[in-house]
Amino acid sequence: MATFDSLLLGKQLIPVILRLPRGQFHERKIYAYPDCVRWMRDEVPKMTSGRLASDFTPHEQLVERLRQWMSGDPMEYGRMFHDMEPSTDDVWEMKTADLRIFGWMYQRRKFIAVRGGFADHYKEPTKIKNYADERKSSGERA
């Protein structure tokens, strides 16, 4: 079974970096699967807000949520960030108005982002995706 270090060495896990504003320090880390990095880099900047019609673009929402995570700001357990199946596979979901990032907590303060998606695709009545199906396909590849 691949270890965290071997995945990092093999570039199957990529550290995500965000320059923090003055006075904030990197308290937590985030790593992402290459597919998730591709989504953050290529897809999120092109997205527009969904049914919540947020004042902020999905890209701005992503940066702000990552800033909160990395800077050690309190993350509201529930709406912002919650565990999907804590008793089985420890799947966590990081949320913004328009985005969903699924992953797991490798260690305290280290989040591994596996898959990202557009929130409306995971919510009724416009639901077309299910994180559990994606988790299976990600698991098979890893």
Next chain:
Amino acid sequence: MSSSETLETFEIEIDEKSQVGSEFMARVVNEIRRALAEEKSKRKLTQQEIADRIGTSRAVINRQVQGLENLGARRIAEILWAIGWEPHFEARPIPRESNEFVRPSANTPREPDLNNRAEGAIVQHTGRPENEKSPSAADLAYAA
């Protein structure tokens, strides 16, 4: 990034305008949550009660205090009013070196640094040679 391309790290970037907008709203939401938490610790207070006072639904209040729904200046004041608080807002200029839109360009003449004598553009005119000390209170008393 093609499927064959591999990265060592991924640095996510955002322009300064977007950054200041989203950071400010995050600070506002955090401040509202801090006020709510403080009030909840003092007395039993539910989101439903806040929603009833404002005249909206609990779900809307919940999304707004989580930063998942837009929060206008009026609603900020209303939520804080509903829990017995009020907002305090103050605008101030950004230090010149901290913002690219007010950062002086190479062609803009720099304002002199009044604290830096080496720059020497402006010194207080006393009529005395520059290396002469200002008279002390004792000197002035003696002269009188």
